[in-house]
Amino acid sequence: MRPAVSALACALLVAGLAALPLFVGGYGQGVLVGLMNAVVLASAWALFSGPTKYVSLATVAFFGIGAYTVAVLTETMPFGAILAVAGAIGVAVALLVGLATLRLAGVYFVIFSFGLAELVRQIITWFETSVNRTLGRYIFIDLSATAIYWMLLALAVAVIGTRWLIERGRLGLAVHAIGDDEIVARHAGVDVTKVKLALFALSALAMTLAGAIQAPRWTYVEPSIVFNPNISFTALIMALLGGATRLWGPVFGAVPLFFFFEWLSVTMPGQFSIVLGLTFIVIVFLVPNGVLDLAEKGLRKTRGPNAGDARHV
Amino acid sequence: MNMNRRTFVGAAATAILACAAAVPPAIAQERSSVRIGYVVSQTGVNAAGATTTTIPNYELWVHDVNAAGGLRLPDGTQLPIEVVAYDDRSQTEEVVRGIERLVNQDRVDFILAPWGTGFNLAAAPLMARFGYPQIASSSIVPPIPGIHERWPGAFWLLGTAEDYAHAFAELLTTQKQAGALNGRIAMISIADGFGIELAASARKAFEEAGIEIVMDRTYPLGTQDFATLLSEAQASGADAFVAYSYPGDTFAITRQARVSGYNPPIFHTGVGTSFPIYPQMAEGGVEGVMSLGGIDVNRPEIQDYIRRHQEVIGKLPDAWASPVIYSSLQMLAQAIERRGLDREAVTQELASGRFETILGPIQLVDNAPRDLWYIGQWQGDHFVAVAPAGREGSADLVVPKPGWN
Structure with a gap:
């Protein structure tokens, strides 16, 4: 009974979300695009970083690769084919750098991932300026905000669904073992590198597609625009706020923070960077495990010490 | 099934959050503004x-x-x-x-x-x-x-970028014909939209005007050390120097040029040169520095x-x-x-x-x-327009540029 109810609830949710743009105006549709982008990026980030506990700042590297691929290939092939190529490039880059760097641990990986975004950006800049003698590309693909939203929604469903599947299977166990103690996991027979690589590539694929899907909204693309490090920071903050180790955690972080940032740019334009930093500090100190964890603990407290058992009945 | 319960709760709550995304429509107002x-x-x-x-x-x-x-x-x-x-x-x-x-x-x-x-x-x-x-x-x-x-x-x-490039090439040609310049130019440009655009137009315009580009280099966004580029420009034998740069690098280039005593007859930097704080970059000694824009102070x-x-x-x-x-x-x-x-x-x-x-x-x-000031020059306390030269309100060009002090 329960699985059927859950499946029905999820189907209804997706159908409801898909119908939303038909009831809101143009600005509402734009908000939905931004919101769904936040959900996708935070979920994709948590897909890899949540269970493995590898903090990645490479989100924008893949996001930018996606957007740039669209800019380069626009008018040469249909949009669907461009998305496929972008996804392939994203996965290829993830595998390449993953193989080389996923053996790095802790802060070294953080620094590397931050550097990766900068590296990709500089390579593209160098290539465009010294080989093509130009910088900045135009994208004239006519896609409505609603169409972009639907694609992002499908992507969000795919990312969250993938994570759900992973958590249920053997791969989920392996991943959590890595997050708890990598050395123990290795001794227990988990092929640590392969598992990490697979997750990193999946997460990169989603990020790449998110950038590619949205690129037609911007008309003009140049490295400084699509490789904006803020994209990496906000995805990370959102996932942390909700709780990166949980399936719905990133969603619960992305939605309120997105509206919070939107409200900020309306009411306090100019203070964004300061507030972003403060939010980060507040999250790390007050809700290190995310709001979902906090809510669950609160719930358990009010229900008494045995309330936790009820969940397993 | 732990997971399913969570999935359900999560899905339901997400639906509620998503509904909050629907924003209220703006209220119609009587026109008072x-x-x-x-x-x-x-x-x-x-x-x-x-x-x-x-x-x-x-x-x-x-x-x-x-x-x-x-x-x-x-x-x-x-x-x-x-x-x-x-x-x-x-x-x-x-x-x-x-x-x-x-x-x-x-x-x-x-x-x-x-x-x-x-x-x-x-x-x-x-x-x-x-x-x-x-x-x-x-x-x-x-x-x-x-x-x-x-x-x-x-x-x-x-x-357009061509307008700026042509105005500058014309100015150089006039000076070359008057014997004030040797007709060689060293150009550096930032590897970003503006620098690439301007440099591309300038290459074409210089070539058409018969001005020889003896140095043509780009540098990445965020560059702060220009010692090598400037000494190369100095050694190139060009008596005109142009940088299509952004404010940060414009300031750095200016400081570096002053420190190393690089003072070609024509010294033209990019965005930022026309900012009021620019003269401070060379302790006020920016007389004769040229750039895009300019105003008719009279x-x-x-x-x-x-x-x-x-x-x-x-x-x-x-x-x-x-x-x-x-x-x-x-x-x-x-x-x-x-x-x-x-x-x-x-x-x-x-x-x-x-x-x-x-x-x-x-x-x-x-x-x-069609009628913009394309090239300006620091003269006294102002960044005055010098090109197009024939236009009413343009100031006379100061060549060669005085020293940095």
Whole structure:
């Protein structure tokens, strides 16, 4: 009974979300695009970083690769084919750098991932300026905000669904073992590198597609625009706020923070960077495990010490 | 099943959150003002440029108009301006959403353009779709074939890269013929939209004018050390030096040139040279430094403008984009005065009308002005216009550039 109810609830949710743009105006549709982008990026980030506990700042590297691929290939092939190529490039880059760097641990990986975004950006800049003698590309693909939203929604469903599947299977166990103690996991027979690589590539694929899907909204693309490090920071903050180790955690972080940032740019334009930093500090100190964890603990407290058992009945 | 329960709760809560995304519609209002909105980078990488040129001039113009009783309409009545301003955080997605918000939520009458070429391009398809004129006064004309057919309501007030390159090449040719220069030039440019665009146009213009480019290098965004590039320029034998640079590197190049005593007869740097703080980069010794833009300081309207900018904003305007931005807003006000708040009519008026501005009369051709100051030079306390040389109000060029002190 329960699985059927859950499946029905999820189907209804997706159908409801898909119908939303038909009831809101143009600005509402734009908000939905931004919101769904936040959900996708935070979920994709948590897909890899949540269970493995590898903090990645490479989100924008893949996001930018996606957007740039669209800019380069626009008018040469249909949009669907461009998305496929972008996804392939994203996965290829993830595998390449993953193989080389996923053996790095802790802060070294953080620094590397931050550097990766900068590296990709500089390579593209160098290539465009010294080989093509130009910088900045135009994208004239006519896609409505609603169409972009639907694609992002499908992507969000795919990312969250993938994570759900992973958590249920053997791969989920392996991943959590890595997050708890990598050395123990290795001794227990988990092929640590392969598992990490697979997750990193999946997460990169989603990020790449998110950038590619949205690129037609911007008309003009140049490295400084699509490789904006803020994209990496906000995805990370959102996932942390909700709780990166949980399936719905990133969603619960992305939605309120997105509206919070939107409200900020309306009411306090100019203070964004300061507030972003403060939010980060507040999250790390007050809700290190995310709001979902906090809510669950609160719930358990009010229900008494045995309330936790009820969940397993 | 632990997971399923969680899945269910999560899904239900997500649905509730998603419903909150549906925003309430704007309330219809009786007209007591003209609503004007803008989304400009107040934070992020673009903030330095946007807060030096675009935002102060938007604020100054609104202040000036409202102090005079408001925007004048064709029937002679006046309505004050009500401003709706957002920050795009230097992210294109934000500028897109901000404009959607201005149009659909705030239902503003007019939208002032964002800062920079890239952001104006991101805004252009939206502004065209919603039928708003876009007066991009901090962007040169983007090199897109058929741009005016694509976005007939977009106006590019800083002219084209070719215009600047030709004006500079012409100036060099005149000096070469007068025997003041040897006709060789060293060029460096930033590997970013503006630098690439200008350098590409300059290569063509120099070649046509018979000026030999003996050094042609690009450097990446964020470069601060120019010692190597400048010593190469010094050794190249060129007596003209041009850098198509951004403010940060413009300042660094200037400091470095002064320190190493590199003082060619023509010294031309990029964006930032016309900023009021520029002379401080060489302890005030910037006499003769050239760049894009320039103003006619003897023009009373400009003197008055500089004074008001200082009074209202608390600092001096730069001498390239600032007066152009202010003029573009004067054009908008005059177009509204002639045609009312009908956006389509205002767009037509902007494209075809003739306007009185602090820079003098402006009439656009192909959505861009024809009479701009392309090259300026620091002379005394001002960055004065020196090219096109024949135009009324241009100052005489100082060649060779005096020393750095």
